[in-house]
């Protein structure tokens with residue numbers, strides 16, 4: 001099918017000024033927030049160009065700079081595709097090369113919003129409590145040299161300090177990561193770090209800055225080298241950094257910005273609401289919860305992608321039952337939302353064969369994801385007397401996965417900040433009971449009340465042993481028997 005090329009900027013008009021700095025320039029933000037912002041600017045104008053910041057590596061800047069920071073967003077429907085050229089990035093900075101340049105840019109009066117996609121672990125918090133991890137190496141580095149920060153939180157604090165000193169109002173901090181109550185969470189860690197640097201700074205931030213919560217949704221698999229060839233074939237030229245995404249998108253934003261300064265997001269389809277919580281919980285549990293469950297189980301069953309996993313009848317039925325019996329009964333639907341229709345649509349999104357979202361990719365950083373995606377609802381489900389066998393099986397699959405060897409004896413490339421510690425805890429353990437006990441002892445992941453729940457522990461041991469004996473497919477099939 002012919003590609004439809006759409007230019008989102010007002011080009012060849014001059015580039016817009018930079019009104020937004022984005023920390024953590026991965027594929028997700030370029031396929032989600034950046035597209036909404038480009039569309040809002042195309043419709044309503046404003047200087048909302050985005051300067052991206054890579055917090056670790058230079059590769060993204062090195063790929064985007066030679067193309068003037070423009071890139072292709074390829075939308076993949078099951079039967080057709082649409083390519084768009086996105087020209088909303090004004091620059092890309094690499095923080096470790098020149099942290100001062102990043103702080104100076106964020107402190108510029110023209111910058112009104114700092115958006116973030118730094119993944120769960122980028123908030124340097126303890127997943128079980130949501131508080132700042134004061135022993136985190138990046139936070140220790142931020143405290144040792146606050147003007148040359150390392151973490152995203154350190155950059156926010158340093159730039160806010162500089163704005164305060166210069167008499168410039170703070171920016172709005174707009175987090176776009178999959179964490180519950182994400183605005184509140186980022187505000188908490190920023191205030192805690194600022195308080196350690198200078199208590200008066202924390203007071204000023206608490207009074208003047210804004211941290212709206214958001215729910216973000218679009219499935220955006222990591223771009224592969226094969227994708228680059230595919231995009232080149234479609235658009236007829238080489239793009240070194242395209243993003244590939246599904247058609248669906250949703251962005252729900254709490255409408256609370258410093259001085260009301262923001263792009264005209266509503267024109268682009270962003271839902272501006274007073275309370276994001278019901279949207280966030282729906283999405284985190286229905287989507288991210290089953291995504292993680294299908295990632296661990298699917299991986300252990302030998303499936304490479306979510307589309308492959310959901311095409312397997314055993315996992316298709318498993319997902320249906322987890323939604324119907326375990327997740328949806330614990331949710332309050334957002335205004336005007338039918339949760340049964342929501343999960344049916346979700347299943348079709350998972351099944352999109354054009355989206356190759358690897359189970360291995362979603363399985364990353366499980367220690368940072370499980371608490372809000374699965375564990376919080378387990379505790380609630382037990383309290384309400386709901387059977388939670390599917391989600392328990394998902395936790396058992398994660399426990400198997402982080403052991404580093406799959407059910408066929410092949411090594412797993414486990415990526416997780418706690419990976420080595422999890423592995424070490426499992427290595428000496430002779431059987432499922434000891435392995436489960438060793439992992440339940442991780443207080444950063446399992447709150448004491450959940451870890452101490454006998455029903456939970458015995459069901460986990462059974463599920464863990466069952467995975468070893470019968471495999472993931474069989475266990476998914478019998479999990480709701």
Ligand code: CS2
Nearest residue numbers: 216217218219220288291362
């Ligand atoms: C996924 C998410 O990688 C993951 O953990 O569950 O990135 C997911 O694709 C997005 O949240 C969808 O909006």
